[in-house]
Structure formats: C-alpha cells, structure tokens
Amino acid sequence: MDMKIRPRRLRYGETLRKMVRETRMDASSLIYPMFVREGNGIREEIPTMPGQYRYSIDTMEKKLEELLDAGVSSVMFFGIPGYKDEVGSGAYAADGIVQRAVARARREFPELYLITDVCMCEYTSHGHCGVLCGHDVDNDATLELLAKTALSHVQAGADMVAPSDMMDGRVAAIRTALDAAGHINTPIMSYAVKYASAFYGPFRDAAGSAPAFGDRRSYQMDYHNSREGIKEALLDVQEGADIIMVKPAMSYLDMVAKIKEAVHVPVASYSVSGEYAMIKAGAQLGYIDEEKIICETAAAAFRAGCDIYLTYYAPEIARFIAEGRIG
Numbered sequence: 001m002d003m004k005i006r007p008r009r010l011r012y013g014e015t016l017r018k019m020v021r022e023t024r025m026d027a028s029s030l031i032y033p034m035f036v037r038e039g040n041g042i043r044e045e046i047p048t049m050p051g052q053y054r055y056s057i058d059t060m061e062k063k064l065e066e067l068l069d070a071g072v073s074s075v076m077f078f079g080i081p082g083y084k085d086e087v088g089s090g091a092y093a094a095d096g097i098v099q100r101a102v103a104r105a106r107r108e109f110p111e112l113y114l115i116t117d118v119c120m121c122e123y124t125s126h127g128h129c130g131v132l133c134g135h136d137v138d139n140d141a142t143l144e145l146l147a148k149t150a151l152s153h154v155q156a157g158a159d160m161v162a163p164s165d166m167m168d169g170r171v172a173a174i175r176t177a178l179d180a181a182g183h184i185n186t187p188i189m190s191y192a193v194k195y196a197s198a199f200y201g202p203f204r205d206a207a208g209s210a211p212a213f214g215d216r217r218s219y220q221m222d223y224h225n226s227r228e229g230i231k232e233a234l235l236d237v238q239e240g241a242d243i244i245m246v247k248p249a250m251s252y253l254d255m256v257a258k259i260k261e262a263v264h265v266p267v268a269s270y271s272v273s274g275e276y277a278m279i280k281a282g283a284q285l286g287y288i289d290e291e292k293i294i295c296e297t298a299a300a301a302f303r304a305g306c307d308i309y310l311t312y313y314a315p316e317i318a319r320f321i322a323e324g325r326i327g
C-alpha cells in the first residue's frame, strides 16, 4: 500500500509517545480543596465522597503535611461553621473557622499556598449564597459582606481569595476592599463561569450548604448557555479578576477551551464533588479503573486548556505525574 502519511508511526514506544505528547502536566498546577470544621480531633469521612474528610484544625495539620509530601503545594479551604444565621456572620468573623484554619496553616506551613473560597452559603441559615430580600438573594447588599469576608481571610493570612457566590459585581467589590486595606498584590481567582449544577450535590452534603428553599438558578448559570459564560469571564477580568475559573470540569471542557481563547489570564478548571463521587462509586462497584480514569480526566482538563486544576484527587495526580504515568 502506498501510504506516505501514517499517524501510527508516532505511536510506537513510550519514549516516542512522550516526545510528541502535546499536554504536559506539573503538580504545581494542582489545587486541593478541603473542608475545615469546628471542634477538636475530628476527621469525619464525607459519606458521599469516600476518601474525603471534614477536618478540625488540629487534624487538618496532618493532612497538610501529607499534601506537601505528595507534591501538592496549594490548598483551597471551605469552612463548616459551628453556627449559621440569616446574614452568614460566621463567614466574616475574625475568629471564624476559615480565618483560624488559615492562620494556623500560615504559621505551621509557610511553604503552602493558601486559597480561600469566598461565599456565604455554608454560613447562612437558609443556605443561599447571599443575604435575602424576601425570597430573593439581594445582590448589592451581599457585595459588602463578600468583600468583608475576603478581607478577613487575607488578614488571617490567605494568599489568594476565590469568590464562588456568582453575585454581579463581586470581583470589583472585593478588589476595592483589598486595595483599600493595602493588599494590592493579593490575587482574586473568580469562579466566573459557574453553572447551576447537580454535580455539587456531594459538596452540599459535606458542607451542609444546600438551599433551604428554591435553588441557585437566579445566580448560577444555566447549563444550556455558552456565550453567557464568556460574558461573565470578560466582565470579571474587567473588574480585576486575576484568574478565571470554569466549574464543573468534566462536562464543561468546551467552556475551558472557549474561555482560554477569550481571556488573557490563567484559566482554572474545578473538578467538583459530583465528579469525584461518580468516579469513586464506579470504582467501588468495579465498573471502572479508578487510577486510569483519574489520569484520563486530568489530562483532558489540561488538554482543553486549563492552566490550573482544582481536584479532590490532587495528591493522587501529583503522584502519577511524579511516577511518569501522565504528563
């Protein structure tokens, strides 16, 4: 057969396959999300996320050590407070759970990069991501509280803040508050392209943050939309976002590719709780090979164009990269 071009030629042998590989991964791109809660000596497994835990501040330290040993040097904290109220005051309390966790981590692990999720839903009695006016989330009244929350995290020692509430104008409000307090070099990673997704289900179990009534569709995006995501990303960049996140990951990689083209800041992709839960469940049933699926889904996110990957599998991925299995 006279065939000059044979794509298979470049697929023989691991050395050649690695030479021509298009997607390279590095553990420094990984962020591990973790849940911190009130109490002492607590490490409770999240039922819908086997292998993931809620840590009290003391047990968190051991986990942070393990992450560093595994080659993961960035974490994102979610707080589970001891009390909730209408206005989510635990979110911006100077001695709130995230503030204390960050302060401790800052002191004990200076080499760790500490990011905080900025949102109200874990702290409000109604579970919505802002303060209410009737049955609606009051956008503009929420901005001030988000800015206060972000500032309190930075004052406790956070290196970066990541607002996930999806209120309009929050990046500008947070930027203004941080700058006014002198934190001009603290970056904002905006959950700009965040869809109203059933993939957050296990997270809401973990954080006890499901809305008490209604849903989040008046602030998170409709998953039928693509151009709207670009609009959100462009707006947040204008408001001063340093990094744009797309969330969830697996079913939204088209958006990662589009956002990568549309903006000139780093793009992050968040493989959320439901993605983790599906892989775990499939693996526990013996239907899929967990390690291979972890490698493939991580490579797919980077292939789509993300620069940063948030995942509950961060330590495993770091190990697979170190072992040369991927990347």
Ligand code: PBG
Residues within 6 Å of the ligand: 117, 119, 121, 129, 164, 165, 199, 200, 201, 202, 203, 204, 271, 272, 273, 274
């Ligand atoms: C807070 C927040 C959520 C997630 C990250 N930040 C939940 C939600 O929006 O309901 C989801 C993360 C995950 O599912 O892993 N608003």
